[in-house]
Amino acid sequence: MFSFSRDFCARYSCYSVAKLFGPNVRTEVDKGGQIIAPVFVLELLCALSVTFPIMFKLINRSNNRVTHCGVLEFAEESDVCYLPSWMMKSLQLEEGSDVWVQSVKLNPGTYCRIQPLSPDFLSITNPAAASNTHRCS
DSSP, rough: OBOSSSSSSSEEEEEHHHHGGGGGGOOOHHHEEEEEEHHHHHHHHHHHHHOOEEEEEEETTTTTEEEEEEEEEEEEEEEEEEEHHHHHHTTOOOOOEEEEEEEEEEOOOOOOOOOOGGGGGGGGGGGHHHHHHOOOO
């Protein structure tokens, strides 16, 4: 199920967070960039001296689609990961599909260029301050 190298790598069945929470799924969980992983993964990562924050590369080996994510929390189930629905769509995964989870160390971003979706952005008094304080939902 996993290999002991410098990095952690394991295969899990994946389900959308809606399967875990049902109709009460919190929007920030389903729209965020974090997964719910098995609790023993944390113990293995600590034993492997993986750097924090914990980041994963998720791989669908049937089509080689890849994305990266963080961890929201660790659950008791030992062979299941829960992913936001957008992440499952991006990886083209179905409920119960296998996903490979590999620990990675990502370099911090140094530059981000954004483009407003509409000219209404220009009507904001101080766009720089607004973009630094406004949180997307």
